[in-house]
Amino acid sequence: MVGIPEVARRIADMVERAKEEAGINPETRLTSLGLSLSGCEQEATNKELEKDIRITFPDIADSYVVCSDTLGSVFTASPIGGMVVISGTGSNALLRNPDGTTYTCGGWGHFMGDEGSAFYIAHQAMKYVFDDMDSLKKSPYPIERVWDLIKQHFNVETRLDLLPHCYANFDKPFYAGLCKRISHAAEEGDKLSKHLLSEAGCCIANSISALLPKVQNELIKTGYLSVVCVGSVWHSWHLLKEGFELAMDKYDVPFDIKLVTITKSMAYGACYLAADAINYKLPRNYLDNFDVMYHYRTKERNGNGCNCNGNDFVAIL
Template identity: 80%
Template sequence: MKYFGGVEGGATHSRLVICDEQGSAVALTSGLGTNHWMVGIPEVARRISDMVERAKEEAGIEQDVRLTSLGLSLSGCEQEATNRELEKEMHNAFPDISESYIVCSDTMGSVFTASPIGGMVVISGTGSNALLRNPDGSTYTCGGWGHFMGDEGSAFHIAHRAMKIVFDDIDNLEKSRYPIDRVWELIKLHFNVDTRFDLLPHCYAKFDKPFYASLCKKIAHAADQDDALSMSLFNEAGRCIARSIAALTPKVQTELVKTGDLSVVCVGSVWHSWHLLKEGFEHEMHKHDIPFDLKLVTITKSMAYGACYLAADAIDHQLPRNYLDNFDVMYHYRTKEKTTNGLGSSSSSNGCQSIPSVESIAVQA
């Protein structure tokens, strides 16, 4: 019996699946984050080895039985040089794990969980990233540069924008369009602080990106209770996400949109608040002339399956799979009505910090 594995690796946590020759999962397990920029390549390899060992034990597979292939679809794996370094580390440090590897970004695993020919994926979780994979193998990205250079539309970006708006308002540097009281109380509660000075260790010496980003969940709850500033932050995030999609659409090959739709795989916890993102998303998409509709889908299985498929395909093994079991359609953006109404002109923007008017928020509330 041959076994095939796949790992979905994020900054905060990871998941692993092992499938048999019929494509059925025989083991599923989870582990710590596997972004090598955060913990280093040797530690990533150790964490992957730990997950595989636990999964083998769960499936009743002897530890000395190597997987036929193992796909590693990990956050931070966008460069071929470091990907090859991780593969080498796995072979050298843990020779009993797998016979072959394929290492790629976490976005790639998402695409191939939903389609065998490619597509687009937009990750909006702790961080953010967008990737297009065409049927000919060409790939294009927008974002994915981390919190220092980007992460627009992510949980971190929403949390950081909230804190920046509060700081600037209290400093009288730039007054917020909306009352800051609710968000400021949430910030103090989340970080267990009383003053802005108490926050500085969390921004520098004790910076913990996943914890910092998790403030977003509290902001989402406040937005659901009609707090105007919180609502505006998600509206802004929706616009940012739309811009990343629009940036990649000129590179889409015809084969991907033969049905008239481009499937966009939506990954990450921020998408759970789609009802808060939707207005900003639609408002921004109306500014761009896109010649096909967008079908936003959510993965119903771990992206580890996509990584498993990729690794099996890389060694020309036809692992059975049913893609329709792997996703649900969340939203359909149709461009026909927008185009016939003359709203299809493109526009440009220098960032994602535009916030809707008070009237717009009032209507939502």
């Protein structure tokens, strides 16, 4: 959004401030710098950023590793790669295999996707209410509580008042903020709110399952695949869990899946990648960098099935 030259300038400024805080001589040139940044999804753009830094700020570092924030999360938890699923304002799933091959599912933004994200949950809540009020499609559960939450969040009284928030004055983070209210309502037992979170869990499971055929054997030699969970929606895991399991049960997954949350900043992953790029044996303890949130055991499932957007899901619930 600010352009590559401005990003390069900000990175240079951050490096200088980091040196100052660490008590390092400002003239000291870094041997390797790891940059795990949101938006660095394309290799061509990453190389352009590196080139701009080298030309404009030639004394920062000898070596650079530029990658997405998702890869930083993956390598914080594992030295060989793995899978990460981001479910925050938006959503994205990424698999990085030991041989360097990378595959993604989602990450296309709210217009083309964001299933399972806070935005998705908020948008689905609005859609259920609008369709029910229009008698276009009956909501599976009463809409009154969710409608009250929508009016409170956007400070409106009618559906017409909501339209500027959907179009002319659209603010994705604010729009997605409705999800927090829905999560609280689900905690208190509102059925539609619980259903919305379960649907999101179903979508998250589908994004994971879409990447499973691409997983290389080295990632599952322990008998399970670790999936790093990043984003605020995961804080409501207990509300996502039912939908997640119902969706996973319809897939023939030959190995267990462990959902893990990283306990350290993804900057650790960027640092590890920077060290590996110059073959420096940086001490690290991966087990200290994450906690296991949930263990999906395939042999204990019975294959109920789930449809993220269909009536079958409602019937199962």
